[in-house]
Amino acid sequence: MNVYIVEVAKRLAARGVEVDIFTRATSREMPPVVELAPGVLVRNVIAGPFEELDKDELPRHLCGLTSGVLRAEAAHDPGHYDLLHTHYWLSGQAGWTAKRRWGVPLVHSMHTMAKVKNAALANGDKPEPAERVLGEEQIVASADRLVANTGKEARELIDLYGADPARVTTVSPGVDLSMFRPESPLLARGLLPHRTGPARRRLRLPRDAYVLLFVGRIQPLKAPDVLLRAVARMLVHDPSLRSQLVVAIVGGPSGSGRCRPEGLQNLAAELGISDVMRFEPPAPQAELADWYRAADVTVVPSYSESFGLVAVESQACGTPVVASRVGGLCTAVADGESGVLISGHDPTDYAAVLHRVHAEQGLHARLARGAVRHAHRFGWDATVDNLLDVYSGAVYTGAVLPDENAVPAEVTA
Structure with missing residues (x-):
């Protein structure tokens, strides 16, 4: 979501749309206003303690965030802002109040939805609270306007939340194709074997290794444990792989994963695959692109994904993806062309596919070629084109004031 907001804001500003991004200050050293790029200001709002907070603690600071947003607008002449675009349900709550005060249209992107997540919980994960469900309904x-990342998300908004279909628009997120690109055009065309270039040298990976990559938050929802269990099964099936296999996990604990920060390392030891x-x-984007380029396959075994930006970034670098057949991953990955989608989360199924991609002659090269082609459908410029159409439609038709009886009033307290 952070990548989405930054990339869209920079491109909107380049087209003459001034953007203010409101976010909660997490440090006393943060100045109140920072210029992210020409035409883009980040406003760090004081709302709660100056520290990173677990997402479950954030709702209690919504009043502080909302007040900060309203104060920033009050410092300008009336009509300073033409439109609000909020991201995730917490920001949507602040936006709902600002919309009423300013009389401007509200565009919202869910990114993830409580009802969808609760229907596909991983073992050991806790359900999203009723407070969030009610907030999203409001x-x-x-x-x-509601912006969905995929057609499937649009249907979920309509079917699960009763959204008016006329207000729902599908706009796919993008990927920075100048940053995430193949290491070599020859590799993208399948004319070089696996990974042989400087990315592996920079990351100290053997040239002849079979590298499996997981990128993302370490939490049950993202299911990195499925990859580890699949690797253990691969090594039981073919012990000779142990001398070639490298499994890279790039990311840090998040959500309920913070309760067991060493959980994956402990699981690797239990499975006998620590070696x-x-x-x-977590890596900055330039280093992350190197990890994608250095890998043979990126594995995305999530229980729920609104889109799957990791999958698109990987494919843009020429690295096929093996992913779960859920949510936006069905759009982000072209099954059989740029990667393989797997129904369910049985590690045995993942092990079989990952072994086949390694062993079957020509399969990896074909998927790598398809990965680059498929990823080029998702440039950020196309995303911004579509968002500008959404914004224009919302401004032209005017803001619709909400039904105050839509959900219990205490949600906005």
Whole structure:
């Protein structure tokens, strides 16, 4: 979501649309206003303690965030802002109040939805609270436009939340194709074997290794444990792979995963695969692109994904994806062309597919070619084109004031 907001904001500003991004300050050293790019200001609002908070603690600071947003607008002449675009349900709550005060249209992107997540919980994960469900229902009732990442998400908004189909528009997120690109055009065309270039040297990976990559938050929803269990099964089936296999986990604990920050390392030890593992902290985009280029396959075994940006970034670098057949991954990955989608989360199924991609002559090269082609459908410029159409439609038709009886009033307290 952070990548989405930053990339869209920069491109909107380049087209003459001034953008203010409101976010909660997490440090006393943060200045009140920072210029992210020409035409893009980040406003760090004081709302709660100056520290990173678990997402379950954030709702209690919504009043502070909302007040900060309203104060920033009050410092300008009336009509300073033409439109609000909120992201995730917490920001939507602040946006709902600002919309009423300013009389401007509200566009909202869910990114993830409580009802969808609760229907596909991983083992050990806790359901999203009723407070969030009610908050999302209120936003759906009050927003002038709802932006879905995929057609499937659009249907979920309509079927699960009763969204007005006329207010729902599908706009796929993008990927920075100048940053995420194949290491070599020859590799993208399948004319070089696996990964042979400088990315592996920079990351200290053997040239002849079979590298499996997981990128993302370490939490049950993202199911990195499925990859580890699949690797253990692969090594039982073919012990000779142990000398070639490298499994890289790039990311940090998040959500309920913070309760067991060493959980994956412990699981690797229990499975007897610690010797093939590399655990790396979250990486900046340039380094992340190197990880994609260095990998043979990126594995995305999530229980729920509104889109699956990791999958598209990987494919843009020429690396096929093996992913679960859920949510936006069905759009982000072209099954059989740019990667393989797997129904369910049985590690045995993942092990079989990952072994086949390694062993079957020509399969990896074909998927790598398809990965680059498929990823080029998702440039950020196309995303911004479509968002500008959404914004224009919302401004032209005017803001629709919400039904105050749509959900219990205490949600906005």
